[in-house]
Amino acid sequence: MKSERFFIAQVGKTVGLRGDLKFHLHTDFPQQFKPGTTVESSRGPLTIESYDPRRNLIHFRGYDSPEKSRELTNAKIYSDEERTRELCPLGEGEHYWxxxxxxxxxxxxxxxxxxxxxxxxxxxxxxxxxxxxxxxxxxxxxxxxxxxxxxxxxxxxxxxxxxxxxxxxxxxxxx
Known part of the structure; x- marks a missing residue:
């Protein structure tokens, strides 16, 4: 049985000519947004092509123009307990929300x-x-x-x- 999903990030506005998007994290684990990873979103599954945490920019495969990427503006990204435990290990004495x-x-x-x-x-x-x-x-x-x-x-x-x-x-x- 799959655990309940929860909100971890939101896609913002397009940036530049390549289709990059602003990315707003709502998690302490940015390492889960590696290129090649597929995430669950309110618009369906999305595969990450690149992610720049310094600039808070993300690019999804198949969204290579500002016009196409605009379809993802305000999309919510979700995870669940199983995936979080797999991708986001904790240190001693730390706990997931x-x-x-x-x-x-x-x-x-x-x-x-x-x-x-x-x-x-x-x-x-x-x-x-x-x-x-x-x-x-x-x-x-x-x-x-x-x-x-x-x-x-x-x-x-x-x-x-x-x-x-x-x-x-x-x-x-x-x-």
């Missing part, structure tokens, strides 16, 4: 809520946490943002889908 999404957030033994979304602001990832029903009944906000940094996140167990935090309740109470 799809592993963290849906995880339970605890401080000590108290369930604070569940991670609904991850938002990147500047260079920091923030967890959008839906507050637990028990804390909402106690008058706490329905959701809050928690920076995913060592100051707050102590550990993550991808098997249990459990994040352990410190001082996160203070952020919840101040939200």
């Amino acid at each position: 799809f592993e963290i999404l849906g995880s339970s957030l605890y401080e000590g033994e108290e369930l604070l809520g569940n991670v609904r979304e991850i938002q990147r602001m500047m260079d920091t990832d923030y967890l959008l946490v839906d507050t637990s029903d028990a804390l909402k009944k106690a008058g706490m906000p329905g959701s809050f943002l928690l920076p995913y940094i060592p100051r707050y996140i102590l550990s993550f167990d991808p098997v249990e889908k459990k994040l352990i935090a410190r001082d996160a309740r203070e952020i919840l109470e101040a939200s």
Whole structure:
């Protein structure tokens, strides 16, 4: 069974006379955009002919003029868990966003809520946490943002889908 796909990049406007396109990454893994690689897009499969990460330009096979390449403007590029694990190896203690999404957030033994979304602001990832029903009944906000940094996140167990935090309740109470 194929895993759910998720958004990793978007094609922008054409650049130059060759059919190159601006390329907007929404992933931490630009190495997956190698020439000869076929990616899944909202316009169907596309094969990468060249990719220049310094200039944020990409060229797809068969799109060799600005007129033809315009057909791809605003196309979204997708991946899935299996492909990401294959092409984007992680270092020790690193985790994919799809592993963290849906995880339970605890401080000590108290369930604070569940991670609904991850938002990147500047260079920091923030967890959008839906507050637990028990804390909402106690008058706490329905959701809050928690920076995913060592100051707050102590550990993550991808098997249990459990994040352990410190001082996160203070952020919840101040939200």
